[in-house]
Amino acid sequence: MILILSSDDDVHARHVMQHIAESGHTATLLNLADFPKDAHLIFEAGQSSSRRLMQYRGRTIDLSKVSSVWWRRPQPYGMHPDVTDPVLDHFAIREVDEAIQGLWLSLDAKWINVPSRDQDASRKAWQLDVARSVGLTVPRTLITTDPDAARAFIDREGVDRTIYKPFQGSEDAWRETRLLKAEELDKIDAVKYAPVIFQEYIEATCDLRVTVVGDKIFAAAIDSQKAAYRVDFRMDMNVAITPTTLAPETEAGIRKLMQALDLTYGAIDFRRRPNGEEVFLEINPAGQWLFVEDQTGQPISKAVADCLIERADLKRVPTLTDPIMGRVIRAPLPTFRSDQTVAAR
Template sequence: MILIVSHADDVHATRVLGTLSARGADAVLFDLADFPLKTSIDVAAGDHSSQDINITVETDGGTYDFGEVRAVWWRRPRQFGMDPDMRSEEDRQFAYNECYSAVWGMWLCLEPFWVNHPMQEEAASRKVYQLKAARQAGLRIPETCITNSPERAAAFASAQGGRTVYKAFSATESAWRETRLLRPEELPLLEQVRNAPVIFQRYIEAGYDLRITIIGDRIFPARILSQEQDYKVDFRIHINDVKIEPCTLPAGVEAGLRSLMDRLGLVYGAIDMRLTPEGEYVFLEINPTGQWLFIEAATGQPIAAAVADLLIRHDLGP
């Protein structure tokens, strides 16, 4: 059985689920937001069990023996759905922690093929760690300063001669934060850095941007002609208008990216890079759950099929 941990509004998950269904695969969409109110789990352990641990999950869609799960796509897990009638914040936090402990214990008891394992993904999503791993993999990274010191931030910006970008560690659908070029009139605002650390980097001039999707041993590079748009710092500002084309990578860059994936313990990753006007490839970041449908739509690269192929291959086993 193939498990996709996401939700019905995630178009990436539903696209792959449809592909799996069309191929006759036994695949289930599992939404953590349905637990514990709409979904129940039953974990049985003891000397008389047929297995070390028996895990049964009952949802609106049916009852499943999670011991049969052979492949998991850890796509976009949501937070548990707590009872709205539970008014006490202390009680809600206790209930959430209990759900978290039970479900994470359940994940650790499973022995499927993970895309990606949640613990590896958690570590790989940390941008500081990514930069270290990228350097170790032989990739060039921008000069970077991550700090909550206004003085250190100001000194770094000054050293870059007015070519500094800043970005956040995280964002949500409701509070999305693009990468921005630090303008002179914003320098007094650096005092606010005391409240939370910010990522400052030297701005990398681009011939074009790259989004490179890696799934197992398959790699799908695409060039994004971001410099044809009026906002040249972050291609996502013009994601619906920017031209995107398939491309190839130099062997050394591809080898470095595969080394990066191995170091981070990832099976899937969406990597952002820039190619400078001088022809140098610069690593910016990797998203272990990054989007790829916009790349597939623009380039025709069969990314959904590649995800499905990988899951089916490991579901069927050797």
């Protein structure tokens, strides 16, 4: 069984599930937002056997039969509305998480990606250090809560040559990468409240989005320097995105990076300097790809589906066809909105 941990409105998951269906297999999507409010976990262990069941939306899922899992942006748990005491709510959430995380570890399944590896790889400081250690070029970077250290870094780089960005973003609180302005210098003391990432600004001919699925690497060039906002391509994605070829040393470094981070899937951002050098910016272990696939035609969704099928040790069966029309049976999929500023995360 293939299990996908995501949300009901995740268009990426639906595209992959469609490709899995076309291969003659099925995948079960589990939305953790339903647990424990509208779903129940049953785990029984004994000397000779054990059971792992999830009662979910009117059906019982035997998790013991799961052979591959896609850790695809699982949602926060949906706590029961009867729990109104903040102390009890906090206790319940921790208990739920302990049970669920233990359940995942007990599965005899192959993951994309292993949850703990996915979480670790998202840490900006560590991924930068690992990228540097495997030979990728990285920008000069400062992560600090010390205003004096921030000022010293800005003095070295130059006010108009320094970018700053947060560690994470969400639809509720999203911040783009910004080029530091002189009028913002009087706000530098605010870093003492929360750490900020400062980096040298990388002049570029284009941005690169590199999507890695197992041993497959899909590289795309984003014509970001023709956009209305050239610092962060996510702010204006109405530009051309085309397949591209990476420098051999960059591709070799990416493979080493994925191995060092122990990831099967990753969406990696680079910038290509005018001299052709490709500079690593960051890797998102659960990054989006449909905005690339839609323009380039690169079969990333199919690659993810194939990887899940292979890890489940399932054999590809003939594609289902309409007996009358002789066409591949394919359900209509929702259009991916690449105009959303968080679409590329």
